Amino acid sequence: MPSATIEDLLQPLRDAPERSAVLLDVDGVLAPIVEQPDDAHMPETTRRPLIEVARRYGVVACVSGRRASDARRIVSLGSIAYLGSHGSEVLRPGTIAPEMDRELQAWTRRVQAFAHDAYGEKLRRLRVRLEDKEAIAALHWRGTPDEEDSRAAIEEVAENAEAAGFVTHWGRKVLEIRPPVRIDKGAGIVGLLHSTDLAAAVYVGDDVTDLDAFRGLAELQERGRLGYALRVGVRSDETPPALEEEADTMVEGTDGVRDLLRALLI
Structure with missing residues (x-):
């Protein structure tokens, strides 16, 4: 309408x-x-x-x-x-700890290990920010000194992530590395x-x-x-x-x- x-x-x-x-x-x-x-x-x-x-x-x-x-x-x-x-996680009203699907929990260590290995000197020098979201790892380049170079470096990480069997998801100046399950x-x-x-x-x-x-x-x-x-x-x-x-x-x-x-x- x-x-x-x-x-x-x-x-x-x-x-x-x-x-x-x-x-x-x-x-x-x-x-x-x-x-x-x-x-x-x-x-x-x-x-x-x-x-x-x-x-x-x-x-x-x-x-x-x-x-x-x-x-x-x-x-x-x-x-x-x-x-x-x-x-992928639920924090219900009045509770302290979020609930997470068991299948996703099993992937958390693998996703984070890949992300920390990929987050090398080049990304640090470009001031790309790594965010730990349990079963998801995110690389942010909003506000970096050279956003174009930052994006190019992150595209290399995305290719490596997909080759390693992970799923990549692009948002507004962020790349997320996810397990190959629905999130x-x-x-x-x-x-x-x-x-x-x-x-x-x-x-x-x-x-x-x-x-x-x-x-x-x-x-x-x-x-x-x-x-x-x-x-x-x-x-x-x-x-x-x-x-x-x-x-x-x-x-x-x-x-x-x-x-x-x-x-x-x-």
């Missing part, structure tokens, strides 16, 4: 909040993108409506490429669930909600990894676990074209997400 307002599109959730899910990415959605990932934080003006949404809606969760504990630190709200490392936000969402019958759900994301989350909502609909699904993209200077193509609607940056949360409370 290209002429529909965001309030119109959210109406099915507002009609049955106790049977609806609100699912949100973190970086670029709740928290603005920053050059140093450790500096990311969700503004208080967004946190306040998110708290109210968590009180009103049946399921509220953050779905992030970061570790679940890092996502919770940024959002600073313990009453909601966090799917970390693209859904994506869609699988994480299906795992979280597979036993819940929902009237409606919305997912809000800003990157190519969020396309998997969009498809996860479709999978829940096919299984008869979800009625209405709304896929919202967040526009930025780096918006992937595929996101705009697959989203039902777009909002403008993190300010647009804050307005969406407020609209859920009308």
Whole structure:
């Protein structure tokens, strides 16, 4: 419905909040993108409506490429669930330790061993950052002194990773090295909600990894676990074209997400 307002599109959730899910990415959605990932934080003006949404809606969760504990630190709200490392770990409301699939746990040591071997002097000199996400290892080049050279060096790592039997996944200035098993936000969402019958759900994301989350909502609909699904993209200077193509609607940056949360409370 290209002429529909965001309030119109959210109406099915507002009609049955106790049977609806609100699912949100973190970086670029709740928290603005920053050059140093450790500096990311969700503004208080967004946190306040998110708290109210968590009180009103049946399921509220953050779905992030970061570790679940890092996502919770940024959002600073313990009453909601966090799917970390693209859904491969779940930190449930009020708990301390995340849950991880046993098959993924078995791959963790192999992924991290490869990543640490690959993270040699060249990448350190380029100031590429290595992030440990348990079963996933990520190489970030956002904000390095020479992003073009950094990307070229990381492409060599990607070739070696694939030759070694791992799966590579490219995001916005990040390469992830993953085990050859399904890890994506869609699988994480299906795992979280597979036993819940929902009237409606919305997912809000800003990157190519969020396309998997969009498809996860479709999978829940096919299984008869979800009625209405709304896929919202967040526009930025780096918006992937595929996101705009697959989203039902777009909002403008993190300010647009804050307005969406407020609209859920009308």
